[in-house]
Amino acid sequence: MAENLTTLPSTVRSTVSGVLGDPLRVFAEPGPVFEADVTFDDEARLPGLTQLLRPGRRYTTFVRIAPTSRAAVVRTICVKFPDAYGPGDDQDFLFASSGDGAPLHHFAFPTSRADEQLYSSLWLYLAGVRPVVFGASAAAGSRSGELSRGDRLDFLMGGVIGRFHRIGDIRLGSEIPRASVGFAASHSGGGLRPLPPALFYRG
Incomplete structure (x- = not known):
């Protein structure tokens, strides 16, 4: 399956790989990990019935920015909320360089810059x-x-x-040497639930 995907155009290849559970490992590239503060805005329009998404709430998180290549590649931001629902019970988010609004937020787009870029979870959550x-x-x-x-x-x-639309702020702090952060869809809870294909994805 992975061999067949390599012949597709880059944007389609990356998006299809993610839908199929990322056999090409496009979204699993390693990168530097930073401690980061995430704060949800006081006036944010947030869904009810979740533990994490609360206006004004601040969290200390870990953020992986990948890859470090200067080439035009799909880039990812992985945000881990450690112990969000109790000891060892994390909340993970994985965002890929993408577009704004449907259907563009379902596609992964290569880019040569990590800044000046929009990132999307690509897949729906409840x-x-x-x-x-x-x-x-x-x-x-x-x-x-x-x-x-x-x-x-x-x-x-x-x-x-x-x-x-904006609901909060992510501020990158110190880089953590030799740290590794990965995404697991199973790291979710408190009224947040990834839907397929994200439900089956690790990166």
Whole structure:
């Protein structure tokens, strides 16, 4: 299956690989890990019936930015909320470089810069009883094209149709040497539930 996917155009190949559980490991590239503060806006329009998504709530998280290549590749941001629902019970999000609004937020787009880019979860979540897509948007300003300590991203959410809107803030802190952060769809709870294909994905 993986061999057949390699002949497809890059955007289609990356998106299809993710839908099939990422046999090409497009979304599992390693990258630097940062400690980060995530704060949901006081006025954020958040779905009810979730433990994590609360206006004004602040969390200390770990964020992986990958890969470090300067080439035009699919880039990912993995956000881990450690012990979100109790000891060892994390909440993970994985965002890939993408577009804004349906159907673009379901496609992974290669880019040569980690900053000045929108990222999407690509797949739907149920937040309480509401289907949503999550994402992040890197603010412009990094001269290197990378994301590193001191950079800020908007935490985004959108509906099945329509564009993303900001619900919070991600501020990157110190890089953690030799740290590794991965995504597991099973790391979810508190009224948040990834739907297929995200339900079967690890990265």
